Amino acid sequence: MFETDTIAAISTALGEGAIGIVRLSGPDALAISDRFVNIGKKKKVTTVDSHTIHYGHVTDLSTGTLVDEVMVTVMKAPRTFTREDTVEINCHGGIVAVNQILEVALEAGARLAEPGEFTKRAFLNGRIDLSQAEAVMDIIQAKSSRAKDLALSQLEGKLSKKIQNLRQSMLKTLAAIEVTIDYPEYDEAEELTLKEIKTTARDIQSQINRLLQESKQGKILREGIKTAIIGRPNVGKSSLLNVLLQEDKAIVTSIAGTTRDTIEETLTIRGIPLTLIDTAGIRETDDLVEQIGVKRSQEAIDRSDLILLVLNQSQELTEEDKKLLALTKEKKRIILLNKSDLESRLNLTELEETLNGQSQVITTSMLTDQGIEDLEEAILTLFMTGKIDEKDMTYVSNARHIQLLKEALKALDDVLEAADMGVGVDLIQIDLTRAWDLLGQITGESAPDELLNQLFSQFCLGK
Ligand SMILES: Nc1nc2c(ncn2[C@@H]2O[C@H](COP(=O)(O)OP(=O)(O)OP(=O)(O)O)[C@@H](O)[C@H]2O)c(=O)[nH]1
Ligand SMILES: [Mg+2]
Missing domain, CATH: 3.30.1360.120 (Probable tRNA modification gtpase trme; domain 1)
Incomplete structure (x- = not known):
């Protein structure tokens, strides 16, 4: 070798x-x-x-x-x-x-x-597995200290260990299947094996689901939540940006149409990075500069993970508000009823009918900071399920690994389906072996040569 x-x-x-x-x-x-x-x-x-x-x-x-x-x-x-x-x-x-x-x-x-050849040799000589080799590349390409830390934990073999354990328990079941096939005269054996197959497949599926769930959170921790602040002119969008940043970044005036272009700022809310995009107020307009701003706001909506839709609760709901509510219906969003320090004129029943109970509504004031804590809390619960303990988590960040995990889930679905239909264990064996193989591609134990060549060629020269 x-x-x-x-x-x-x-x-x-x-x-x-x-x-x-x-x-x-x-x-x-x-x-x-x-x-x-x-x-x-x-x-x-x-x-x-x-x-x-x-x-x-x-x-x-x-x-x-x-x-x-x-x-x-x-x-x-x-x-x-x-x-x-x-x-x-x-x-x-x-x-x-x-x-x-x-x-x-x-x-x-x-x-x-060749590019990556040193690392490839480390892999071929058994010093590291494939996911660790990829971690080496991730460390080199890391854009933030958090991203580097995640790659480092992968290099230390955290993911490899998890995958190895999963494959190990699949192997045990595969062995049981083999025995059943070899001794077909024992009917009970087949029944027992079927039971074991189902338990194993379900257990592994739930572990893979957990890995995928954690990977989503890892992505958020690495890249931050892209958050667009939208609303019609003068409702207090730039004020919200300033309050969250705790400094006066965006220009705030009482003139509608103050923000003409989008402004991007990053901040962390209780440890979660957020990229805030303040947009130009959206309304039908003849002003060319403002029209371009409005178009940018629409683009901002499209590429955001979260929308903070600001309404002015001291005014009635306008047609533009309703348009924005419709435009963001499919997105993760939080509705802010701003200017709560002023007298309320917004018809809440009408708003609630439009929302259909789907989005969280928070009453805020940028003058008194009312609702800001609630807003931070709401963002956290929207994106972080369960407790976040970074040390305990295995973040799968590599797109190739995520894809393989998803394919393995599907293969296990097939296993369960076949087991339920009562087809012979020899057929189930095929699907289970496929799942086992897919996981092996993460660590490189069952990775074909072309894949290896292609992966290592993405490395930089001298690594
Ligand atoms: N009373 C009150 N006034 C507010 C509040 N939030 C913002 N304002 C005022 O509303 C006006 C507009 O605020 P901006 O933050 O510039 O509003 P905007 O949505 O960014 O407006 P455009 O950039 O024009 O789209 C300013 O005079 C703010 O001081 C609030 O909670 N209460
Ligand atoms: Mg503004």
């Missing part, structure tokens, strides 16, 4: 920096390094102790001229990332030195690594 050639690549980002690293991995990593790195008269990379670092010089093989002053880290198999002999050459950063050293390394016998 071990690769026979030695690969090399630049492992740091190319650009001006203090240090650049050229990495070699493979059976000849040490010998090849000895050809172009000089670490002293009496020392050789091949003979020094493993996991040691040495001062030295890289020279050009053909001309013998000095390329750079370097520090060489020597790590022998198997205690390395790839589980192969590995040499890391720390040189001066920037584009020229690292590139020249890589060139010399290739001339000395190494092959240029």
Whole structure:
């Protein structure tokens, strides 16, 4: 299974920096390094102790001229990332030195690594499984510290363990099925097996459902809830943004049509990140600038997870209000009855009839902060089911994993359906094996070669 050639690549980002690293991995990593790195008269990379670092010089093989002053880290198999002999050459950063050293390394016998090939070797040599390899990529590409933390917990094998446990219990049931098929003369055995199949399938389904549920919450924690504040002009949308942000970001005036363009701001409400989009008030208008604003508001509605629809309760419900209520009917939304410090003129019965009990209504005032806590509470309950304890959760964030989990759920549906119809266990075995296989693709235990190649090719060079 071990690769026979030695690969090399630049492992740091190319650009001006203090240090650049050229990495070699493979059976000849040490010998090849000895050809172009000089670490002293009496020392050789091949003979020094493993996991040691040495001062030295890289020279050009053909001309013998000095390329750079370097520090060489020597790590022998198997205690390395790839589980192969590995040499890391720390040189001066920037584009020229690292590139020249890589060139010399290739001339000395190494092959240029493909993107992700180091990680692929770590996977092929059993150091990490596929979901962990993907976590490596997620850590590199993480855009927030939270996203990085989630990927790190995946790298530590949390998801892998869960999947392995699920597959293990499926395997037990599959074995029972096998026995039943081998000894068809025992009728009771078949009945018992059928019972076991149903219990296992249901249990695994509920565990997969939980993973998927947690993944939704993980997505929210990572990316935040996209929230659009909409309403007709002058109802207090920008005031709401300012109150939630606790600073005066948006311009607030008594003139209708103050906000002309959408404003985006992020904040956290009790640990949940929120991207707030303040929009231009929506109304039929001839003003071109305002029309464009209105169009943007409509787009904001489309791409939001949550709508805060602001009504002015000191006025009667207008046609525009009703239009907005209809426009957001299908979305997750909270209706705010704003300006509660003013006399109420809104016909609540009429509003409630329109809402049909489907959305939460909160009475607010941006002048007195009435209802703001209720609003925060309402947002939390809309998006976070149950207790959120980040430490205990396994966030499946990778789209490929989510897809496989969903397919496994379906395969288990088929298992249950077949079991209920009383078809032979040999037929059920097919569906259960399929579910088992799908889960195996998450960890890579049953991943086809093309998938592996395609996945690792998305990695960056040198990783
Ligand atoms: N009495 C009272 N006035 C409010 C309240 N909220 C906002 N206002 C006032 O209403 C006016 C309009 O507020 P904005 O926040 O600019 O309203 P908007 O919905 O953003 O308006 P456009 O940007 O024009 O669509 C301002 O004069 C605010 O001070 C409230 O709860 N009570
Ligand atoms: Mg405004």
